[in-house]
Amino acid sequence: MRSLTLPAPAKLNRLLRITGRREDGYHSLQTLFQILDRGDTLRFETPPRGTDIVLSPALAGVAEADNLIVRAARRLQRETGCRQGATITLEKRLPMGGGLGGGSSNAATTLLALDRLWDLGLGIERLATLGLELGADVPVFVRGRSAWAEGVGERLSAVDLEPAWFVILHPGVEISTAAIFGHPGLTRDSTVISMRRALDGAGPEAVWRNDCERIVRALHPEVDRALDWLGQYGHAMLTGTGACVFCPLDGETQADQVLQQVPDEWQAFKARGCNLSPLHQALDLAEGLGQAQA
DSSP states (O other): OEEEEEEEEEEEEEEEEEEEEOTTSOEEEEEEEEEEEEEEEEEEEEOSSOOOEEEESOOTTOOGGGOHHHHHHHHHHHHHTOOOOEEEEEEOOSOTTSSSOHHHHHHHHHHHHHHHHTTOOOOHHHHHHHHHHHOTTHHHHHHTBOEEEETTTTEEEEOOOOOOEEEEEEOSOOOOHHHHHTOTTSOOOOOOOOHHHHHHOSOTTTTSOBTTHHHHHHHOHHHHHHHHHHGGGSOOEEOTTOSOEEEEESSHHHHHHHHHHSOTTSEEEEEEEESBOHHHHHHHHHHHHHHHHO
């Protein structure tokens, strides 16, 4: 039996601008994905026989057939005709439905891990294409770089962002992404900007904003309060459609100080932004160890 244990890192949307609505109902957007050094962990084992995909523990409220980990594994089997199976153990750290990309990251880690364990050799481009079928955020995790994204989030350009520490709060509410994107009051006509302008920054009010935030604040008072509270330490923002909010800070020491002040009613953690995903760092390390042992 072969095995592999890998991280599934979180992401933040450092900005999210909705620039239009397409005929297929999806929204055109511009966003800046920041990969974090914190996330879930998955362990993969390939049994000597059988093609079953077994995931444990089950996620409350999520049917196995709908779980992105299981869907990713089965999609890979269908794509390649692979006759191998896998036992997958998930250590869940990220809050579900928090806008941190946990499910998409789990799917990306599954694609990359099983491509390695099943000796498929599909490569990043093909895996990213398969990932897009599972969700618009999956390709950024497959590619493994902080990135500028356009389209529905699938057109990616890798970027190098300044290292930063963040405090991330979860206000304890669940938010429906479909409800936010379907809301009649959602901004859908933000001006298209260049990647360079976004990276240079023209001030938080002009560029570093999330077009979903106004609607989420109005519908969810808990998120509104969390943003106001965190905003006393810096430029607090919503990530994705929430419910998590975040604030970039001057360093780990300040992040620790802010964490000590967080009200008990909220979950909170610190994380560091990174340009290369911890998943890809772990895969590179595993490959290096394998070559050394060969």
